[in-house]
Amino acid sequence: MNTKQLSSGVLKTIIHGGESPSNPVVQLLGLKKIGGPGQAGPNDRWRLVSDGLYQYSSAMIATQLNDHVTNGLLETNTVMKMDKYVCNTVGQGDNMKKVLIILEYSMVIPGKETGKIGNPTNLPSGGPPPPQSAVSPQQPRQPLTTTQPPQRTVSSGGFYGAPKQGATDSYRGNQSSGYPGNQPSAYQPATPASSVIPIAGLNPYQSRWTIRARIETKGSVRNYSNARGDGRLFNVTFIDGSGEIRATGFNQEVDKFYDLLEPNRVYEVSGLQVKPANKQFNNLKNDYELTFNANSVVTVADDDKSIPALKLDFVKIAEIDKLAAQSNVDLLAVVKQVGELTSVVGRQSNKEVKKRDVQLVDDSSTSVQCTLWGLEAEQFEGSGNPVVAFKGVRVSDWNGKSLSLMGGGSMYVNPDVVEAHRLRGWWDTVGVGVTVWGNLSGGMGGGGAEGGTPWKPIAAIKEEKLGLDKADWLSV
Numbered sequence: 001m002n003t004k005q006l007s008s009g010v011l012k013t014i015i016h017g018g019e020s021p022s023n024p025v026v027q028l029l030g031l032k033k034i035g036g037p038g039q040a041g042p043n044d045r046w047r048l049v050s051d052g053l054y055q056y057s058s059a060m061i062a063t064q065l066n067d068h069v070t071n072g073l074l075e076t077n078t079v080m081k082m083d084k085y086v087c088n089t090v091g092q093g094d095n096m097k098k099v100l101i102i103l104e105y106s107m108v109i110p111g112k113e114t115g116k117i118g119n120p121t122n123l124p125s126g127g128p129p130p131p132q133s134a135v136s137p138q139q140p141r142q143p144l145t146t147t148q149p150p151q152r153t154v155s156s157g158g159f160y161g162a163p164k165q166g167a168t169d170s171y172r173g174n175q176s177s178g179y180p181g182n183q184p185s186a187y188q189p190a191t192p193a194s195s196v197i198p199i200a201g202l203n204p205y206q207s208r209w210t211i212r213a214r215i216e217t218k219g220s221v222r223n224y225s226n227a228r229g230d231g232r233l234f235n236v237t238f239i240d241g242s243g244e245i246r247a248t249g250f251n252q253e254v255d256k257f258y259d260l261l262e263p264n265r266v267y268e269v270s271g272l273q274v275k276p277a278n279k280q281f282n283n284l285k286n287d288y289e290l291t292f293n294a295n296s297v298v299t300v301a302d303d304d305k306s307i308p309a310l311k312l313d314f315v316k317i318a319e320i321d322k323l324a325a326q327s328n329v330d331l332l333a334v335v336k337q338v339g340e341l342t343s344v345v346g347r348q349s350n351k352e353v354k355k356r357d358v359q360l361v362d363d364s365s366t367s368v369q370c371t372l373w374g375l376e377a378e379q380f381e382g383s384g385n386p387v388v389a390f391k392g393v394r395v396s397d398w399n400g401k402s403l404s405l406m407g408g409g410s411m412y413v414n415p416d417v418v419e420a421h422r423l424r425g426w427w428d429t430v431g432v433g434v435t436v437w438g439n440l441s442g443g444m445g446g447g448g449a450e451g452g453t454p455w456k457p458i459a460a461i462k463e464e465k466l467g468l469d470k471a472d473w474l475s476v
Helices: 010-015 252-260 317-322 374-379 418-429 458-463
Strands: 025-033 045-050 054-061 079-090 097-109 210-218 222-226 229-240 243-250 266-270 273-276 288-291 297-300 328-338 342-345 352-361 366-373 387-396 402-404 410-413
Touching: 010 054, 010 079, 010 097, 229 252, 243 252, 317 328, 317 366, 328 418, 352 374, 366 374, 387 418
Parallel strands: 054 097, 243 288, 366 402
Antiparallel strands: 025 045, 025 079, 045 054, 079 097, 210 229, 210 266, 222 229, 229 243, 266 297, 273 288, 328 352, 328 387, 342 352, 352 366, 387 402, 387 410
16 A cells, blocks of 8 residues: 555654654554563553554553553554654663653544555664653644544633632642742752653653643542551642543651642652552553652642643433442532431451441432541531532442442532532522432432431331332332
């Protein structure tokens, strides 16, 4: 086939020339899944790409796009336009090589509609690093030309975007005002843009990197206990235009970094450990996560309006019934009822943990029970039927379907966004008068009359002959 369909010779320009041409067109010649024994979670899939003249094996689709391979959107011989990409240098000396990471692409020709184009020869991956990081110039984000709907990103000042002037932050957590924002001389100058890489370009094979990202969410400090002893930890989520990644700090790093990090603020971050994400505790769409250590450096950066602040994809409560247990969802709801603060003893830690159950409703005329834990449970009041937004709340099949705000999730009260104002208007005019709700949970609320369904042992159902002459609603 005609090699003019591809950007002939562009791979040599990117890998060895240190340049970053805009929107080059390449072909995907092969798929190879790699990863060492014992690695957790999905492994990277390294691709063999071709420009018709050269082919290069150390090329990779960003991990956030790996599902495009598993669901068949990307296959051998696919011709794509690289809308956004980065070329990183990994290793040292004789082991040094360049890795090309495709962050965003547009489909040009599906693989099943074409064959191999040209007779490309192998392009070596060694050589000295280019004078600057080969990050493609900043361009407006272009949608992926695929059959998948793009991820919805909602932006608004004060909640999704940078904080409004004089606005009260709605983040519900153990926030601190200890960041000395009035002392700019205490921070290092901003890193030149050429040395900053996108979050999607992070991988464990890099020794030096810097990201410029906004803190999307910040969790409270939590205690933990395991075979190695007791300790403390906290989590933050960094976000930039390419994706999200979680960072966790333990013990000494809690004291060093926690009070310095503020939600919605932009930082330059380097020196953290990059490792495979533990999907038991991390629900982000990233195969990697970060860990603070003694070599970590965090500096404040000027606010960059091009960096989003929060990505949410709200689902209706009625849709939760179709979701599998242990999945995570983003939810916008009205707090209809707030339970008392209670305590339970953790099965593994054998320590007391505070919890609070709340009943949530939305305009799908359905309710669900959500359990808050720890500091969120203690601080939450819920007076006045507030609108709450959840990111990454866990779905459980306990007691029907219910939700749990685990350490990986975040909660925002009365967020200043259009969707929240619309839901508030619905509640004030319609929802407040509803007396019968479809109920996914068997605890608070009810699928029948207001106040919930009664709990009955099976023996009582037989003795009272419930359900023989008419339908009776109850929980067992």
